Each structure stands twice: as C-alpha cells, then as structure tokens.
Amino acid sequence: DQQVKQNSPSLSVQEGRISILNCDYTNSMFDYFLWYKKYPAEGPTFLISISSIKDKNEDGRFTVFLNKSAKHLSLHIVPSQPGDSAVYFCAARVFLTGGGNKLTFGTGTQLKVEL
C-alpha cells in the first residue's frame, strides 16, 4: 500500500523555467510533508517542508504547496538551474507517541534541467 505517491518518474525542464513536482498521499494522519533531493550514490538531503496546517511554504527558489482536501502537494522550483538536476523525493511524517516519528517516502521524480 503506497501511502505517498509520485506518479511522474521523470521531468525535463529548460533552464530558467519553472519545475513543478507533484506528490499525492492517502493517510490523513500525516502531519508534516517534506521534500528531499538525492544525487546518485549519495544520501538524500532535506530541501523544504510544510506543516499540515499550512498551505504554502517558501524558501528562496523553492516553494511547497499543500492542498489537504485533495491530499496533494507540489514543489515549485523557479528559476530552475542545471544543478537542480537530481531525484526528488516527497515524504510524509507520522508523529508517534514517545517523541518518535517516521517518514514515508514516495518513489521519486528524476528532474533534468536542460540548458
């Protein structure tokens, strides 16, 4: 049961344009949503997050939008740069009693920013 889904395995965008990566989820218990960026043979690095009580969070070129009614979130990168080329993972957090929490990841979207 895939609770976090990224239906586009790849996306190609021209440098300077906007990249939009999408993510859908099914579990209403998720309280935080995060985006990670991953290069080959490296661990993912955290990009940006959004609380379930917000609908937008912006950090420089990166903006995450959350539509709770649709159980959908998206990551906007503008302007896109060649260095943004990587796999982007959407993740959702469940808070556990005792201070624990766990992240459920989507399958990732390979972004390629072309010159």
Add this chain to the structure above:
Amino acid sequence: SQTIHQWPATLVQPVGSPLSLECTVEGTSNPNLYWYRQAAGRGLQLLFYSIGIDQISSEVPQNLSASRPQDRQFILSSKKLLLSDSGFYLCAWSVKEGLLKNTEAFFGQGTRLTVV
C-alpha cells in the same frame, strides 16, 4: 554540529553470507534512528526505526534485523543474505520533537550492497 557516519560505502557479498552495516551519529543525544533501503528503480522504503536503545520497530517482514546497542549506534544485520537483499541502504537520524514541529531526517551517505 551533528554528523552521521555509515559504513562501508560499498559491499559485495555472496548469497548466504552474513551482513552487518553500522551507523553512528555524533553531536546529538537520544535521536530517532532509521534504516531505509532503495532498491533499483524504486523509492525509499523504511525498514526499521528506533526511538531509543533496544527499542526497534520493524516496518516490513524480511530477512534483516536491526539493533541499537548504544544511544547513537544503529546496526543492520542479516544471518544469511538473499539476492533480493541487494540495494542501497541508508541510515538516518532525526531529533525528537512534539506534534506539529518539523523533524526532518538527516541521511548518511549510504551503502551499496550487491549480493552475488
């Protein structure tokens, strides 16, 4: 500052051999610890998480086990590897926070395991 160390970076093991991957975190105490696996062409699958010493939760039934003998040490093991255990294994940590406080996970560099 906090750092996470994971080793080895690559490993080739024969089917039926044992496995031990080690992960340590520095610069923090009482972290949540995680083991993830990325199989070829797939996303990150949570294998185990731990909120404290000797407190391990398993997410999927499998040929692997995890242990946390010390606060900042997390070990992934197998007694007999299968071909299907091949993949990219990632250790991660996060701080403990309350509800509605973000707690992003920080990942190690990963171990590429190939079972032959």
